[in-house]
Amino acid sequence: MRELTLSELETIVSEVGEARYRARQVMHWLWRHQASSLEEMREVPARLRQYLAQNYRLGHLTVSHVAHAADGTRKLLFRLADGAGIEGVIIPTHDRTTLCISSQVGCAMACEFCATARMGLVRNLKASEILGQIIAASTQCTQAERLTNYVFMGMGEPLANYPNLARALTVMTAEWGLAVSPRRITVSTVGLAPVMERLLAEFPVNLAVSLHATSDELRNQLVPINRRYPLAHLLESCRQLPLGHRRRITFEYVMLQGVNDSPADAVRLARLVAPLKCKINLIFFNPFPGAPFQPTPRSRIEEFQAILLSRNLTATIRESRGAEIAAACGQLYAQARMPRSRLTGLNHCPSPSDTRETQPPTLL
Numbered sequence: 001m002r003e004l005t006l007s008e009l010e011t012i013v014s015e016v017g018e019a020r021y022r023a024r025q026v027m028h029w030l031w032r033h034q035a036s037s038l039e040e041m042r043e044v045p046a047r048l049r050q051y052l053a054q055n056y057r058l059g060h061l062t063v064s065h066v067a068h069a070a071d072g073t074r075k076l077l078f079r080l081a082d083g084a085g086i087e088g089v090i091i092p093t094h095d096r097t098t099l100c101i102s103s104q105v106g107c108a109m110a111c112e113f114c115a116t117a118r119m120g121l122v123r124n125l126k127a128s129e130i131l132g133q134i135i136a137a138s139t140q141c142t143q144a145e146r147l148t149n150y151v152f153m154g155m156g157e158p159l160a161n162y163p164n165l166a167r168a169l170t171v172m173t174a175e176w177g178l179a180v181s182p183r184r185i186t187v188s189t190v191g192l193a194p195v196m197e198r199l200l201a202e203f204p205v206n207l208a209v210s211l212h213a214t215s216d217e218l219r220n221q222l223v224p225i226n227r228r229y230p231l232a233h234l235l236e237s238c239r240q241l242p243l244g245h246r247r248r249i250t251f252e253y254v255m256l257q258g259v260n261d262s263p264a265d266a267v268r269l270a271r272l273v274a275p276l277k278c279k280i281n282l283i284f285f286n287p288f289p290g291a292p293f294q295p296t297p298r299s300r301i302e303e304f305q306a307i308l309l310s311r312n313l314t315a316t317i318r319e320s321r322g323a324e325i326a327a328a329c330g331q332l333y334a335q336a337r338m339p340r341s342r343l344t345g346l347n348h349c350p351s352p353s354d355t356r357e358t359q360p361p362t363l364l
């Protein structure tokens with residue numbers, strides 16, 4: 001039921017002979033009160049509640065495990081109705097609380113530095129499952145916390161599940177839904193160029209593009225979608241995006257020791273993105289068991305950053321948050337006793353940093 005738009009719910013309400021304004025009442029309970037049952041919706045007529053209960057489900061996700069990091073970051077394991085598991089991450093900072101959301105069970109993009117990639121794609125999440133993460137995560141917030149920012153950087157490639165992503169964004173940003181400012185939402189992509197344009201034409205959200213390499217040869221290896229949308233194509237698509245005058249793209253760049261972190265890489269990166277309204281987010285790699293890469297040491301990342309800054313680019317280094325609970329994912333899964341094929345990997349899409357409103361720490 002949480003995937004319905006207001007107009008869809010108004011149609012349903014009318015069809016059962018109730019006044020259309022009842023749909024707004026139901027939406028109010030679903031999103032403002034985050035009701036967990038139809039019985040809670042006191043002013044909604046019993047006949048309508050009964051009809052909805054017989055024909056729709058509220059779409060709750062269960063939080064089956066929570067891993068706490070010393071810095072306040074919490075990794076949540078959500079269990080879906082079919083038994084599959086996905087992860088979300090709550091990241092509190094001094095002025096906001098960010099939720100990292102998954103968009104798929106597994107992922108088909110096969111990025112070489114990503115544990116989730118090893119699962120392959122199990123299935124797309126439904127819009128109700130995307131939104132259900134927000135409701136379920138809210139129950140894990142302390143009294144002083146309130147989710148303020150949302151990043152689609154959990155498991156999966158959001159733009160590969162566009163219809164469900166779009167429906168979820170509609171509900172998130174609608175005044176009858178969660179009423180979240182689009183500027184507090186960031187969608188991260190490995191570079192599905194044609195869908196990026198559609199996303200920004202339909203939703204004025206922030207966009208983060210995972211670059212990670214400065215040559216097609218290396219990017220083909222690290223981010224295989226590059227074979228379909230090579231760097232020149234991707235960057236030209238970025239140049240043509242309808243960003244508006246205030247927004248800029250964030251390019252994510254995970255620092256892999258001896259792979260993409262040389263001064264020559266920094267110079268090439270600067271040349272590639274210089275024509276674009278953008279910022280660069282340099283990300284610490286958080287190794288996982290079997291990962292074929294090592295993280296670049298901080299001093300080398302700072303040298304890399306200095307080269308970008310010297311070319312008048314905006315480049316930030318994102319601290320890794322909750323690294324110890326990412327490392328403990330195996331334990332989380334073991335406790336959950338889920339079949340391996342139904343578990344998510346770590347959250348590996350890098351974090352956004354486009355605006356002050358959307359600067360969560362790095363999850364990688």
Ligand code: SF4
Pocket residue numbers: 107108109110111114115116117154155156157190348349350
């Ligand atoms: S980094 Fe993101 S897009 Fe790439 S495989 Fe992992 S989850 Fe998929």
